[in-house]
């Protein structure tokens with residue numbers, strides 16, 4: 304048994320109670336729904352997870368980036384209880400309700416796009432991206448979609464096509480959607496890209512007068528936390544204006560304060576026409592949205608977009624409280640502080656271990672890339688996995704990322720305490736020492 308201030312490991316993983324549920328999972332839950340953690344959660348508070356066997360972990364994965372304000376924030380819990388006591392569902396397009404309207408107002412107010420804005424809500428990040436494409440096609444009356452290397456946009460037919468990584472996301476799932484073209488994305492550690500290269504690739508792949516929309520992550524998430532150079536997003540704005548297509552930022556992972564601003568694009572001084580948002584928007588309840596210029600958002604004909612559960616009242620109530628909590632508790636500043644503190648520890652790891660090739664990030668969206676050696680930069684995928692597993696066995700959950708799976712990233716709640724950050728980083732540093740000591 305190892306007990307620290309916030310973490311506690313009482314059993315090998317999985318413990319006996321988790322093992323019973325995991326055995327049933329293997330029998331009844333479809334195999335592709337593979338789980339990262341080898342235990343079953345019982346409860347959670349802030350950034351701490353306790354499993355069925357009483358083991359306690361610091362969760363740097365934050366439900367893959369959905370828990371900016373932490374698990375079960377009291378304001379959100381209270382709003383949800385209140386909503387349950389009134390009504391659960393109508394379908395907004397059958398009988399409308401105020402929480403969705405209030406949320407649209409709050410989201411528009413927090414979106415740094417000039418002029419009139421409107422919002423629409425859906426259930427998942429992928430649905431938001433799909434709908435951004437539909438809205439852009441209706442607005443431009445064009446069909447083609449531009450995306451980027453290393454992108455992740457979801458798992459539906461269109462968004463899977465827009466996603467870069469083939470395995471596991473596309474394996475066995477073709478044929479894919481048509482009219483999607485991929486452009487180079489700057490990967491400062493591995494591959495510099497110039498504006499000329501992006502434009503000439505675009506012009507070689509597609510007639511720009513046929514392009515409806517360019518969809519881009521202002522900071523790449525699943526693809527390895529790639530922060531583009533300062534010129535990148537403003538240049539994309541120039542291209543959108545030059546060729547008359549819609550510019551849509553996919554902020555599903557980078558939005559809702561993750562980078563220390565409400566949206567990551569605010570760091571770069573470039574305005575999109577549409578923004579896709581999900582994940583931390585409703586603190587784990589299924590909700591996504593598209594927000595953007597009113598004239599673009601209004602382009603599809605009435606009833607052309609929507610969905611039975613889209614903008615569910617419980618999720619909208621949670622989202623209103625998420626936005627209020629970010630403002631009231633100054634959590635955007637907190638996100639920057641959390642990111643700085645973790646980055647300093649990553650830099651310490653880089654000084655101690657040659658396997659660390661790159662430390663990067665923006666705000667709380669920080670990552671460390673591991674390589675077999677610093678000259679060849681060959682990705683160290685296996686060791687990255689071993690380090691993550693060792694850290695988890697000792698009480699700290701760190702997700703991996705990147706096309707080669709050799710990046711450790713942080714998607715932690717901003718309410719994590721400094722003490723918990725330090726404890727988690729100590730566990731991670733020990734995991735580096737343990738794994739690298741083995742032949």
Ligand SMILES: Cc1ncc(COP(=O)(O)O)c(C=O)c1O
Pocket residue numbers: 367426427428429430432455456457458520524525553554555556557581582
């Ligand atoms: C940038 C980005 N877009 C879209 C998605 C898809 O979101 P969802 O899994 O909610 O469909 C994700 C999920 O990780 C994401 O990171």
